[in-house]
Amino acid sequence: MRRKLKVIFRRLYSEFGPQHWWPAEDSFEVIVGAVLTQGTNWLNVEKAIARLKAKNLLSPEKLFRMSSAKISTLIKSAGYHNIKAGRIKEFLKFFFGVYQGDLKKMSQTDHRELRKLLLSVKGIGPETADSILLYALNKPVFVVDAYTRRIFSRHGLIQEKADYAEVQDIFMRNLKDSVRMFNEYHALLVKLGKDYCRKQDPKCGICPLHGQ
DNA sequence: GACCAGGCACATC
DNA sequence: GATGTGCATGGT
Numbered sequence: 001m002r003r004k005l006k007v008i009f010r011r012l013y014s015e016f017g018p019q020h021w022w023p024a025e026d027s028f029e030v031i032v033g034a035v036l037t038q039g040t041n042w043l044n045v046e047k048a049i050a051r052l053k054a055k056n057l058l059s060p061e062k063l064f065r066m067s068s069a070k071i072s073t074l075i076k077s078a079g080y081h082n083i084k085a086g087r088i089k090e091f092l093k094f095f096f097g098v099y100q101g102d103l104k105k106m107s108q109t110d111h112r113e114l115r116k117l118l119l120s121v122k123g124i125g126p127e128t129a130d131s132i133l134l135y136a137l138n139k140p141v142f143v144v145d146a147y148t149r150r151i152f153s154r155h156g157l158i159q160e161k162a163d164y165a166e167v168q169d170i171f172m173r174n175l176k177d178s179v180r181m182f183n184e185y186h187a188l189l190v191k192l193g194k195d196y197c198r199k200q201d202p203k204c205g206i207c208p209l210h211g212q
Numbered sequence: 213g214a215c216c217a218g219g220c221a222c223a224t225c
Numbered sequence: 226g227a228t229g230t231g232c233a234t235g236g237t
Contacts, residue, residue, distance in 0.1 A: 033218095038218080039217065039232085040217055040219085041218085044234060047234095079235080080219090081233070083221090083232055123221080127219065128220085194218085198217085199215080215237085217234100221231095222231090223229085
């Protein structure tokens with residue numbers, strides 16, 4: 001598996017090149033984006049982020065002071081907006097309650113401990129927590145998403161219903177503890193997923209991993 | 213109009 | 226513990 005994971009990475013990297021993830025200007029934007037993208041097309045997330053930015057409201061302090069109802073109207077394009085507004089507020093309550101809204105302070109917590117804390121926030125599950133850890137705070141955790149599962153199960157490398165921790169373990173046991181590698185690998189899987197491995201994509205059989 | 217998208221919590225069996 | 230369902234907009 002170790003070798004296979006490396007071969008797949010090299011194949012994807014030579015096909016698509018560096019992905020420069022996460023597509024955001026700063027860490028807080030990553031965090032908001034990580035919540036907004038839950039079960040949602042990234043294009044719809046971008047619209048919501050753009051709206052927050054246009055109104056100069058994409059800051060921890062401003063959103064912390066804002067009502068959920070108000071946040072909800074601003075992020076409408078991202079879908080599930082009532083739910084997600086509440087989730088953003090829940091995160092901010094935790095963030096200000098424990099770290100006074102200071103990203104540096106949060107980043108100083110051991111990442112395994114921080115992962116547990118993030119998972120205790122209602123609305124933050126494993127993928128969102130790991131996205132925050134890896135892409136906002138540069139911690140060495142591998143992010144598993146729907147594309148990762150679909151791609152690897154279609155290529156016979158994992159069981160279709162393998163759970164999150166199981167899939168994550170495969171990557172983290174077999175790859176070096178490298179933030180840069182985890183960052184790029186996940187981003188490349190999403191790229192492959194979007195281009196070739198959507199739910200009923202006829203191109204799936206001719207993706208760049210075919211035959212690997 | 214149908215189907216899908218970078219999840220998660222909660223109910224029910 | 227597994228499986229199903231609600232949450233919702235916008236693109237293809």
